[in-house]
Amino acid sequence: MRHRLEYLLVLASAYLARFLPTSACRKVLQNIGLVFYFLSRRYRRVALENLKRIHPGSDRLKERQRIAKASFRNLGRMLSDILSLSYLSGKEIEALVDLEGWEHLEKAIRRGKGVLLFSAHFGNWEIVPLLQGYRGYTVHIISRPLDNPYLEKYLNRVRSRSGNLVIPKQGAIRKCIWPIRKGGTVAIVIDQKVRWDQGVSVDFLGKPAATTRTLARLAMRYRCAVVPVFSIPLASGRFRVKYEPEVPLPPDTGSEEDRVRQLTQQCTRVIEKYVRKYPEFWFWMHRRWHRSMPEPVDGMATTARVDG
Numbered sequence: 001m002r003h004r005l006e007y008l009l010v011l012a013s014a015y016l017a018r019f020l021p022t023s024a025c026r027k028v029l030q031n032i033g034l035v036f037y038f039l040s041r042r043y044r045r046v047a048l049e050n051l052k053r054i055h056p057g058s059d060r061l062k063e064r065q066r067i068a069k070a071s072f073r074n075l076g077r078m079l080s081d082i083l084s085l086s087y088l089s090g091k092e093i094e095a096l097v098d099l100e101g102w103e104h105l106e107k108a109i110r111r112g113k114g115v116l117l118f119s120a121h122f123g124n125w126e127i128v129p130l131l132q133g134y135r136g137y138t139v140h141i142i143s144r145p146l147d148n149p150y151l152e153k154y155l156n157r158v159r160s161r162s163g164n165l166v167i168p169k170q171g172a173i174r175k176c177i178w179p180i181r182k183g184g185t186v187a188i189v190i191d192q193k194v195r196w197d198q199g200v201s202v203d204f205l206g207k208p209a210a211t212t213r214t215l216a217r218l219a220m221r222y223r224c225a226v227v228p229v230f231s232i233p234l235a236s237g238r239f240r241v242k243y244e245p246e247v248p249l250p251p252d253t254g255s256e257e258d259r260v261r262q263l264t265q266q267c268t269r270v271i272e273k274y275v276r277k278y279p280e281f282w283f284w285m286h287r288r289w290h291r292s293m294p295e296p297v298d299g300m301a302t303t304a305r306v307d308g
Contacts, residue, residue, distance in 0.1 A: 007150035010083075017083040023237060026080040033076025037069050047071060047284035053205035054276060070280030077233060078124045085127065086158045090134035097131055098234070101243035105185075108225030108246055109137060114180035116224045118215055120191035120271045121283035123231040126159065128241055129187050133162025140179045142188040142214065144169040172214055180222050190215055190264070191271055193288050200257075202265040205272060207289055216263040219249055220256070226263070228270045232278060244270060 017025045037044055051064040085093065108115045117132075117139065119125050129139035141159055143166055146152040156166045167175045167186075176186050190212055191204075199210035219226050228244040247266050250259040275282045 003148045003150055006148055007154065010151060010154060014083045014086055017080070018087060022080075022084060025083065026077055026237060029076040029080040030073040031076065033072040033074070033079075034069060036076075037072035043072075043285040044068065046287050050284045050286075050288060051279075053207065054279060067279045068284055071282065071284045074123070074233065074281050075283070075285075078126070081124050082126055082155070082158060085130060085161075086154075090162060093127070093131055093134060096238050097127070098238060098240045099131075100240060101229075101245075102135075104243045104245050105132070105137070105227055105229075108227050109183065109185070111225055112183045114183055114222055114224040115185040116180075116215055116219050116226045117185055117187040117229055118226065118267055119187070119189050119229050119231075120274070121189055121286065122191075122271070122274055123233050123278075123281045124239060125189060125231055126155075127231050127239060128229050129159065129164050130162050131241060132185070133164045137185055138163040138165070140165050140167050140176065140184060140186045142167050142169055142172045142176070142186065144192075173218060176218055177222075180218065180224055186218070186224075188212070188215055190267060191283075191288065192286060193290065196290065200261050200264050202261060202268045204268050204288070205275070209268070209289055211264050211268060213260050213264065215267060216260040219263060220259060223249065226267065228267065230274050233281060 037047075047068040048064050051067055055063050055067070088096075105115065105117075117128075119128060129141050132139055141164055143159075145168055146155065159166055165179075172188075179186060192212075194210050194212050196210050198212075200213050200216070201208045202211050203209070204211070215226070218224060226247040226249070228247065230242050230244075232240040232242065234240060247263070247270065250262040250266075252259075
């Protein structure tokens, strides 16, 4: 029953959004995000604890609170934007975006070996594959399904409006083989916590973080191009979508596990650069770090088998 009610609320909001000025809808949902900050003790605490990674010390509490509030407001803005993306045309979506670094994507696609596009839960990450699909390069999106199956179907309808396909995270590697061999693009966000036995440990904001191995395993197995991309919300209501230069693959020396860790660490550093520069746009309310490290195995930290 709860899932149906949540879905009906989203449908009603999407309907009303068509008749409200976009700026008004955005402001309302940003304020709802801020209210959620004050009402949700759990997620507020997680965000403030996470923010100690970049602003430690009791004297930085006000700064941590400022960024956390901005992050919750950005979550509200993103919900507003998704409602808009559900009905705006391709031309209207392109008109909202200041595009930078498109040449990096085109260069990677021309190689013909497939492209692994990676990002984080940053800004409005949903607009990137939708925009790219409308510009002629469809995307296969690796995604963990939402707990609410009705909202999952709604979000996937939005994601696929420009021809994109959604690949469930479970078993993703096998399902990515065909589009990669065809020279297509696969997109994944790599900034969420995974179990220690399902990920590789890399440094993120100064602390070990268990991170998916899917990106690195695919890249090294099929010699794909690895291209970072980020969506930066602008105060005007527009977005700056920026494609970064390709991340080089590690040399074929050492163990596969070492190369997986090396490439995952390189990609994580790119994400960290954006989080430090624009902290208000990252998803701080997610518990990114485990509370403790895994037990060593034969003198080494436990690492994962591939999640797929």
